[in-house]
Amino acid sequence: MSPLLVEQREHVQTWTLNLPEQRNPISDPAVIGALETAAREASRDPDVRAVVLTGAGPAFSAGGNVKEMASRSGMFAGSAPALRESYRDNIQRIPRAMHALEVPVVAAVNGPAVGAGCDLALMCDLRIATPKAFFAESFVRLGLVPGDGGAWFLPRIVGAARAAEMALLGEPVGAEQAVEWGLISRVVEPDDLLPTALDLAARLAANPPHAVRMTKKLLREAPHHSLDSFLELTAAFQAVAHQAADHEEAVAALLEKRTGRYTGQ
Numbered sequence: 001m002s003p004l005l006v007e008q009r010e011h012v013q014t015w016t017l018n019l020p021e022q023r024n025p026i027s028d029p030a031v032i033g034a035l036e037t038a039a040r041e042a043s044r045d046p047d048v049r050a051v052v053l054t055g056a057g058p059a060f061s062a063g064g065n066v067k068e069m070a071s072r073s074g075m076f077a078g079s080a081p082a083l084r085e086s087y088r089d090n091i092q093r094i095p096r097a098m099h100a101l102e103v104p105v106v107a108a109v110n111g112p113a114v115g116a117g118c119d120l121a122l123m124c125d126l127r128i129a130t131p132k133a134f135f136a137e138s139f140v141r142l143g144l145v146p147g148d149g150g151a152w153f154l155p156r157i158v159g160a161a162r163a164a165e166m167a168l169l170g171e172p173v174g175a176e177q178a179v180e181w182g183l184i185s186r187v188v189e190p191d192d193l194l195p196t197a198l199d200l201a202a203r204l205a206a207n208p209p210h211a212v213r214m215t216k217k218l219l220r221e222a223p224h225h226s227l228d229s230f231l232e233l234t235a236a237f238q239a240v241a242h243q244a245a246d247h248e249e250a251v252a253a254l255l256e257k258r259t260g261r262y263t264g265q
Contacts, residue, residue: 004034020057049205061117
């Protein structure tokens with residue numbers, strides 16, 4: 001059984017974490033490899049324009065495998081130097097892969113998102129959740145730190161003060177509070193979660209795909225640049241966009257008051 005189910009309908013892929021009996025941990029090498037492969041292949045495939053990420057069963061993701069932590073097995077085995085290399089070679093591949101993924105990702109958070117599972121949701125571009133969902137940056141409660149980059153992603157989404165509250169207390173944040181904090185954009189009933197996420201993804205996929213990919217890249221690059229260097233990058237991207245056939249189609253569709261038909265060219 002695959003730990004990650006990948007399905008595609010038209011231009012939207014759905015990725016489902018598929019270890020429900022274990023609450024979808026993501027520290028297993030098979031899960032890490034599957035996420036890494038899915039992200040790489042989606043970036044390379046011009047037919048993929050958006051992704052929905054969700055979990056099978058009642059949980060989105062429990063993050064690291066606590067039983068393996070207790071037994072010091074799997075990626076949690078070995079000395080301190082060995083563990084450092086294990087984090088680099090294993091779970092830290094997920095934030096690198098998700099950050100490099102060119103198409104936008106909608107997280108459909110169907111239940112608890114805990115530890116690295118919370119951070120996986122943070123790596124997505126849009127997040128929606130059911131009332132049963134909660135988010136816990138709970139590493140400190142296990143005597144650990146966010147080893148997968150959560151302390152990098154979290155303040156960029158909820159701000160420094162709320163990130164400190166979540167990371168230093170390790171307490172869960174419910175879905176309604178997550179909306180107030182900007183962690184997610186909306187709360188929907190369980191039966192509406194996947195349809196709503198797929199609708200968002202379809203609306204993303206309806207836009208000219210190169211423009212969407214480049215816009216996502218600009219949003220990711222913005223924190224690392226001065227204004228002047230960022231404007232140079234924007235000008236270069238805009239020059240490419242102006243030469244695209246999809247730009248011509250988008251302008252024509254607007255003037256003719258019709259829906260654009262985009263090919264990714």
